[in-house]
Amino acid sequence: RKGTGQSRKVITCKAAVAWEPGKPLCIEEVEVAPPKAHEVRIKVVATGVCHTDWEYLFETGKGMKFRPFPLVLGHEAAGIVESTGPEVTRFSPGDKVIPLFLPYCGECERCLSPKTNHCKKNWTNMQAGILADGTSRISCKGQQVYQFLGVSSFSQYTVVPDTSVAKIRSDAPLDKVCLLGCGVSTGYGAAINAGKVEKDSSCAVFGLGAVGLAAVMGCKVAMARRIIGVDINPDKFEKARQFGATDCINPRDYSKPIQEVVVEKTGGGVDYALECVGSPAIMNAAFESTRDAWGTCVIAGWTETEVMSISVEKLLMGRTLKGTYFGGWKSVKDVPKLVDDYMNHKLKLDEFITEKLPLVQINKAFDLLKSGKSIRTVVSLQDS
Ligand code: NAD
Ligand code: ZN
Ligand code: ZN
Secondary structure, three states: OOOEEOOOOOEEEEEEEEOOOOOOOEEEEEEEOOOOOOEEEEEEEEEEOOHHHHHHHHOEOOOEOOOOOOEEOOOOEEEEEEEEOOOOOOOOOOOEEEEOOOOOOOOOHHHHOOOOOOOOOOHHHHHOOOOOOOOOOEEEOOEEEEEHHHOOOOEOEEEEEOOOEEEOOOOOOHHHHHHHHOHHHHHHHHHHHHHOOOOOOEEEEEOOOHHHHHHHHHHHHOOOOEEEEEOOOHHHHHHHHHHOOOEEEOHHHOOOOHHHHHHHHOOOOEOEEEEOOOOHHHHHHHHHOEOOOOOEEEEOOOOOOOOOOOOHHHHHOOOEEEEOOHHHOOHHHHHHHHHHHHHOOOOOOHHHEEEEEEHHHHHHHHHHHHOOOOOEEEEEOOOO
16 A cells, blocks of 8 residues: 655654753754655644653653653644555544554554553654654754654654554544643543542542643542642642542641651541652652552652662552553553543543643743643644
């Protein structure tokens, strides 16, 4: 099968390029090569700005493994298929899609197992910022530009493997459903799939950014009785209550460790604790906030290089500790269903969006995220 659309032309467009760690992004003209076999070229319409993008740029080498520069960040997006490469059968130009940092090939042992969403299709390359053939499709000033997590949605066009993109319904608003490409799906699934939060249970969510608020939403949908939101920024509490938090607490208001506060408040600990910050100390606090005999702690916060230490005794007492990537959703297969849930008013997205900015102001989106003033900024790629 041959490619479709303008699949043999190079596209020149604008992208926010990260030339080196710790420096603001630069808006540049980039060339986006045609899609190769089993690849799809996407016109990116909207992208969220996730903590992981910020962290990779400004804390390079701290919590995440090194990935080469220059690169185009962004991995929480929605767009329209512009063209498809040879051998692509499931997509046509004009399809609305969500590119994904977690693949789903549908054929491997992992994709066929209900136990996991960790498909490894093109995994090593995508993590290194390149596609299946060992190169990226984006270049700037004659230099190869790496694709962060294999996606690169801070570009007006990008190319991704056909196993890393979900086709979604044609009436979905791209400037909202882009959030299902990472943060909201992750937090929501951390509660629903990884934690398997039960009706009438007690929960604590650590960190009330987009991932944490989505976890609160998941606990609420699961009909938890008590949902305690924990954050050092009290500005997040109002929104957390709107999403379903029953109590909100700030660790800085107490002289003792926050896990002791949670254990006291709940008469022995919560049934479920969800870590949505990305810090080993908070992961430990979340774990220690759970009730013995059956408490479950789910780690959704991201660190690739740091280690956590936990009390073996607390584990022996019957607690469960688990982690989740992308909330346990099988990306390509499940994201269209999450879009349906949004369209059917079962899942909130609009409430996560605190700002909308054009691509040229993308650095402001990072400032807003870091200062705690935003939950999600949605950046529109096509208007300037
Ligand atoms: P965010 O920056 O919007 O939110 C983080 C929140 O944590 C903020 O509200 C901040 O005030 C709070 N916080 C910071 N220190 C704290 C502390 N000591 N105690 C309590 N709260 C504290 O980030 P986000 O986009 O919601 O992402 C959250 C985490 O999830 C990050 O680590 C991110 O990398 C990770 N993440 C993981 C996945 C995955 O697949 N597992 C996907 C997306 C994001
Ligand atoms: Zn993310
Ligand atoms: Zn697979």
